[in-house]
Structures are given as C-alpha cells and as structure tokens.
Amino acid sequence: MKSDPKDYVSIGGIDRREFLSWGGIVSAAFLAACNSRGPKAATRLLKYAERKNRVVERALFRHTSIDVVRPSAYDAGNKLPSYFVSPMVPVWDESVRGKWALEVSGLVANPMRLTLEDLQRLPRVSNRVNHYCVEGWTAVETWSGVPFRELASVVGVSPDAHYVDFQSFDDDYHESWDLESAMHPQTVVAYGLDGKMLEPAHGAPARVYSPVKLGYKNTKYLTKIVFMPKMNGGYWSDMGYEWYGGT
C-alpha cells in the first residue's frame, strides 16, 4: 500500500519549502543584525530603560558602601592608561591663561576660586582604590586630595543643589553627577597620584576621583565645580553612555 508522501515531508503542517524559506528569512535577519546598532526605533526604549536603571541605581546607592582593594591586587603604576579628548595632552599654560584656580560656584553660599595651594591647605586624604573603566578594566591607584565633602562644607551648598557639574579645560569635557555620589566619602578632588603630584597625563592640576563612578564620569583637568538644581549631561553621557555611570 502506498503511503501518503505528506507523511514524510510535513513538519507540523509546514511543508519543507515553507520551512526552508522561513529559515532563510530568520538567518538573513540575524546576519543583518550582526555588529549593528540595532533598530533605530529601539532608541527610545533604550533611553527609557536607562532612566529606569538610574532610579534603581540611585536607590541602591549608600555612602556606607566603600570600595576596598583586594589584598592580592598590585598597583597599576605606569600601566594606568592616560586619556583625554583634546588632540594633545591638555596642559595649563600659566603664561597664557594666568594662574590656575578651581572655581566652585552655583548654588553655594560662598562661591570661591581655589588655587592649588588653597586646595593643599584643605584637609587631605589618600585613598588606595579601584578605578573602574567603562571598558571593563580596573586599575589600583592611590589618589590624594581634598574630600569633596570638605569642599562642599567650605562653600556651603544650598539645599536646592541636587547635582554637580565637573568642568575642565580638556576641550569642552565635563560630566555632571548626582550630589549624593559626589558626597560619597571616597570622592576626592585629587591633585596627587601614587604619592606624587598629579601629572598632565592624568589630569593635572586637579581632577575629581571616585571609585563610585566609572572613569569617564571622573573629569580631569578641572576648572569649575558647579552646584546645580538639575543635571547637565556630560561629554560622554551626551554621546550615549549612561549618564549615571555608577559602580
């Protein structure tokens, strides 16, 4: 007795030709998606997810969570990558721009301009901490400088200030932070690295440094610290990296 050929080729009601063409469409879709940024329409959804993630991350944030270097970890030393956005290492030229000073302003009782000597007269800490880069690497270094909290208490931060913008002379590089991350005990306005004065390769004369933020949030070559009621984006945040960038 002849059997129905359908018994052989039918896979759950889809015949072989249909099956193969579907396979072709699916494979083509995958190939098209390779190394792509994904559909444009998803951008809004991704932005939405980022805003929601920020809520979660800020809820998780505690000042009592302290970065501790693992006992077995070695210092990165000269293996710490140098990084800036200008075409050349940004160097503050006193003969052109006059003496460098850090402007602390915005929603504060006493706006100030602090020279490097002024900063060094303020209380100093040295933190041996991890550097968390957005790329996925970490580096152990010791950062010395003024705890941000000290600076904030000196200028008298208004209760209306919820964000801080860290601005630089490395082109228009800046990044704004939530105030609570800036007030973390391990956030410093650093002018020293591994026991020496900060070098231009790593943000001289002063930079913000904190293990609670990814590297790109830690603005180097500081010129201004501005307390603000609202966030102000940032160099990399505006290009699509997460604004929060917290660890």
Add this chain to the structure above:
Amino acid sequence: MERKRHHWIVRVTHWVNVVAIIIMVGSGLRIFNAYPAFARKGEMFCCYPFEHKPIPAWLTFGGWLGGARNWHFAMMWVLVVNGLIYLAFVYLHGEWRDLVPRKGDIRDSWQMVKFYAFKRKDHPHQGKHNALQKTAYFLLPVAGAVAVVSGIAIWKPVQLSWLTNLLGGYVWARYWHFMAMLVIVILSVIHVFMVFAVDPYSIPSMITGNYDERNSPEARNARPFYHLFPRRRPVVPPPEAT
C-alpha cells in the same frame, strides 16, 4: 494523535529567551571587546588563553561600546523577568519533575551517548526528554543564574561589593560572567543543532504546543540525521458502522 506538549507560558518564555539571549550575548561580546582581557592593569591573568584578542565583530551586537551597554542594561531586565516567569511556572505547574537530575540520569546519559555513537541499536526509553536533554535543560537555568549574579556583581562592584567579593572580586566576577555566557552559548548551539538533526518536529511544538508522539526520536529510533522521517504504518480506516 497530536498531544499538548508545551504550555503557552513555556512557549512564550522560550522565544522571548531566544531574543534576549542573542542580544545579551551579542552586546556582551561587544562590551568585552572594549577590553578583551581579564587582567587588572599592571597584572597578568592566569586563566584565559586569549587575553587581548577581540571577538570577531560579526558576532557582536550594539555597534559601539555605549550602544552595546545600553542594549545590555535594557535587555537584562527582559532576561531576568522572563527567566523568573519560566522558573515559577515550571515549579508551580510540576514541570520541574521532567528537568531535575535523578539518580539514573548518568547511566541513562551514557546509554544515549552509546546510542548516538552507534554502540547501541535501539533508542533508550525516555519520558518527555532524554537524559542528555534533561541535563542540558537543567544546566541552562543554572548557567543563567550564574550569569545574572555575576552580572550584578560587575554592574555594582562598590554598592554590592559583598557580592563581588563573594565571586572573588571584580576581575573574577567578569570571568565567571564570561564563562557562564560560554556555557549558555555552547548548550544553545548543541540544542539548536540537535533540534534540526534529530527532532525538527519539536519546532512546531514550541510554537503551537502540539506534538505527535509518533514523530518522537524514540519512535523513529533517530540519531543525528538518521531516521529524520518517520516510517508510518498505513492508516487502516475504521470499520464502517453497520
């Protein structure tokens, strides 16, 4: 002869998982390529032979580091919520009985290996899944859990430092995250290969839910690419009513 094989919750979570895993792996590999190594700066790493060798770009998704991160941090919620729905269902609905390892599984797995290697003629008797499948479907959520936990440890190494430390620190958490991904990818590739090579009839069953047991690998005595089509006895028409 078709029987309901997969509950709609299993079918929906399965296909959501396909999309979520592909995007998570692709974007994760793009993130990895920004620093395709595990060593802390100024150190060496013991246990990865391909330090500083990037993954081929065509295997990655997201286009650039920031894009890949945005995809990764959005899709992670889909993966986690979907996984929890699946696990809750499997637990509450009793399907976990088909999946948890049992005493005879090692012996049964060995019999399956022997069968696939032509050292045994007949397909070992099985329930819903054969012993090798069971192992894979059990290991996949385990690897998924490791991926999620190590992922959280990388995401919040300071705020959740207790978790990161539990995994051996940031460097090792990244390593476990990578290894969990590798296990998921290997299991998934084998799974897809076996679906096409041994039991293509399970594809519609993961869409409609229906499965004809006469097409099962056991009924066909099917090895990869052997006995793909069932040998059916002609259907005898029922005797006419008199």
